[in-house]
Amino acid sequence: MPHTEGPVPLLVAAGLLALGLTAASEAHDPIFGIGPHVIYRGGVGIETELEVERASGAGEVRRDVVLHTEVLYGVTADFALTLAVPAVLDRERGVDASSGPGDLSLRAKYRFWRNDRPGIQDAAAAVFGVKLPTGDKDAAPPLGSGSTDLLFGLAVARESRRWYYFGDIRYRLNTENATGLKQGDRFSADAAIGIRPRLTEYLEPDLVLTVELNWETSSRNEQDGAGVADSGGERLFFSPGFFLTYRNWAVKGAVQIPVYRALNGTQPEDDFRAVLAVETHF
Amino acid sequence: MSRAKSSLVAVALFGLLPAPLAGAESSAETEPRARDGSSTEAEIPLEGEIARCTISVDGLVCPFCAYGLEKKLKKLDGVRSLDISLNEGTATLSVTQGKNLRPADIRSAVEEAGFTPREISITVVGTLSIEGRKVFLRLRGAEGKYLLSERGTGEADGRGALNEKTRGQLSDLAGRGAVVAITGTAFALATGGHGLSTDVVEQVFSITLDVPGVRGEKGALRLEELLKNAEGVYRASVSLLDGQVTVESIGREPGRAALAKVVAVAGLGPVPEKDADRPVGRNTGGEEDKR
Numbered sequence: 001m002p003h004t005e006g007p008v009p010l011l012v013a014a015g016l017l018a019l020g021l022t023a024a025s026e027a028h029d030p031i032f033g034i035g036p037h038v039i040y041r042g043g044v045g046i047e048t049e050l051e052v053e054r055a056s057g058a059g060e061v062r063r064d065v066v067l068h069t070e071v072l073y074g075v076t077a078d079f080a081l082t083l084a085v086p087a088v089l090d091r092e093r094g095v096d097a098s099s100g101p102g103d104l105s106l107r108a109k110y111r112f113w114r115n116d117r118p119g120i121q122d123a124a125a126a127v128f129g130v131k132l133p134t135g136d137k138d139a140a141p142p143l144g145s146g147s148t149d150l151l152f153g154l155a156v157a158r159e160s161r162r163w164y165y166f167g168d169i170r171y172r173l174n175t176e177n178a179t180g181l182k183q184g185d186r187f188s189a190d191a192a193i194g195i196r197p198r199l200t201e202y203l204e205p206d207l208v209l210t211v212e213l214n215w216e217t218s219s220r221n222e223q224d225g226a227g228v229a230d231s232g233g234e235r236l237f238f239s240p241g242f243f244l245t246y247r248n249w250a251v252k253g254a255v256q257i258p259v260y261r262a263l264n265g266t267q268p269e270d271d272f273r274a275v276l277a278v279e280t281h282f
Numbered sequence: 283m284s285r286a287k288s289s290l291v292a293v294a295l296f297g298l299l300p301a302p303l304a305g306a307e308s309s310a311e312t313e314p315r316a317r318d319g320s321s322t323e324a325e326i327p328l329e330g331e332i333a334r335c336t337i338s339v340d341g342l343v344c345p346f347c348a349y350g351l352e353k354k355l356k357k358l359d360g361v362r363s364l365d366i367s368l369n370e371g372t373a374t375l376s377v378t379q380g381k382n383l384r385p386a387d388i389r390s391a392v393e394e395a396g397f398t399p400r401e402i403s404i405t406v407v408g409t410l411s412i413e414g415r416k417v418f419l420r421l422r423g424a425e426g427k428y429l430l431s432e433r434g435t436g437e438a439d440g441r442g443a444l445n446e447k448t449r450g451q452l453s454d455l456a457g458r459g460a461v462v463a464i465t466g467t468a469f470a471l472a473t474g475g476h477g478l479s480t481d482v483v484e485q486v487f488s489i490t491l492d493v494p495g496v497r498g499e500k501g502a503l504r505l506e507e508l509l510k511n512a513e514g515v516y517r518a519s520v521s522l523l524d525g526q527v528t529v530e531s532i533g534r535e536p537g538r539a540a541l542a543k544v545v546a547v548a549g550l551g552p553v554p555e556k557d558a559d560r561p562v563g564r565n566t567g568g569e570e571d572k573r
Contacts, residue, residue, distance in 0.1 A: 028344055040350030041394040074350075077396045116341030116398035118371045159343045161368065196344075202352075202366040206345045245346040281349055 028159065031241045031254035031275055032214045033190025034168045036125035036155045038111050039074040039281060046071055049277035055268040058230075062268050063092040066102065068277075078111040086135075093141040102135040103144040107151070120160045127153035127170075137177065146177030164194030164208065176222075184219035184232045194243075205246045212239040214256060220264060230265030237273075250279040331422045333463055333516055333532060334405040335375040335383055340398040342371050347396065354391035358383060362510070379517060380423075405465040405532070406478060407486060407516075410456035416442040417452045419464050419478060428478035429471060430464065440473035448480055461486040463516075463532040484533035486516070491541060493527050495550040496520060505548050512544050 029035025039045050049068040056062070067089055072082040086102035107129035115122040129151035135144020155168035168190050176182040194210035214237040221231040241254025256273040263269065337355075342348060348366050355364055355373055360381030365374045373392075377383060385402050392399040406428065408419045418427040430452065435443035444452070455462055463486055466479035496502055502520040509518035509529055514537070517530040527545075529536045538553070545551040 028346065037347070038396065040354065040396050043350055043353065077394050114341070114396075114398075118338070118340055118400075119343065121341035121343050121397075161343055199369060200345065202345050202348050202368055204345070208344075243346075245344070247345065247352075248349040250346050281346075 036123040047279040166192040233263030236260035338400040350395040
């Protein structure tokens, strides 16, 4: 596959911002945002998530199909570690296409506050993550950013038998790779609400419907210290989703629909992003 | 930031992780405490024949999260079965005969699951004795007794205050020598000894069935296990000496037809017709297993 020069690698890099350090949800946490939920002490969770993303415009169509596999472990009742391994099944940028392992991520979540009452749990957690440059950055298009990037997040939630309320802020600190490219740092803020239409008992299938608002603002990419004009900007997404669980199994999914964008320069615009995942704890 | 510097930053930040680990680990390993910080040292160990143990759990919201509670509680030694109710916010343990559960262990299990234990109530089986104005529940199969007291009367003062309706019910049961199951919260008495609030008072009923074909220790144990898992059965004991099985249930009479089906599943029987079921009284309560 030909490796194109110019703005395409930068656009590809911008596309990677949507992946790689995605904080996949746990349990009844938001799908695209983060929540304060952690797995029980000594618990092990495995999640497999299929993510499909499409953007078009500026004379180009971008498409990503990625299979994320995550393993989480409850070190204590309030502290969990997650290892995320993405497998890019298909990445298309114009005429270029590639597939293979992506950038591996490690995340730690510490629930530093919890207030339990009958039928209600309020909680807040801090998240820290690091994305390692394990994906092939020389593939066309690249499967990895070639940089070690950091994620900081803060999440708060109220969960009750009927209603769920979530809020979080995240900051992605990106670093420069070997080719001198630094992707723009990103600040995100999310709000989500969920409802359990039917109050079920423990050993019954349980359905929760959710709606998220996801806002992202990214600074411009930098190439050798100089800002890249056609990069960065603001986006707001409306994201309906669902959680269907039974005992220790969960199926969840959501679609992220762009409702507002103010992108710098000329860039492909997001069409949609969809996620479907299966999670189990044991 | 160069790649080398960013890697150093990553390592340094991960180096801070032991802080929450250390704090959380040490809190998990110290003496368990209730979430409000009160000490559990005053709690007495659960003694005698504990049929059930119900824990009120705060923060119990969703089934997926409740799985952690199931995992932690089922690991406790002595838990025969577990029933979690999200709508009630409770986890009810059936306790294996002869086993005791420590409140501290139960609280730790709930906290490690990510919830807050609020109240632990137990169902204790025993016989009643009346000493003046006080009514005691004498443990079956163990030394010791609980002073029974109405909840909310300052139970720990040692007076054993009961309302007249409860006192009448208990006196009647005591007069018949009935075996009873009292559900309540255990507490230490200011005067020394143990008390139990009388939230629910139930009679223990038993039925004795002739079971043709019971052979050997293994067969007897298998039949006992099958019967114990039948709905509503609290205790089952097989006598190889006379080919009989005695089944007890709390609050209602054991269903003969259902038990006959269990016996049939075990490849035994059929169970012949017998006299009507009877409550456990002075002549039948507290029998040891006969083999």
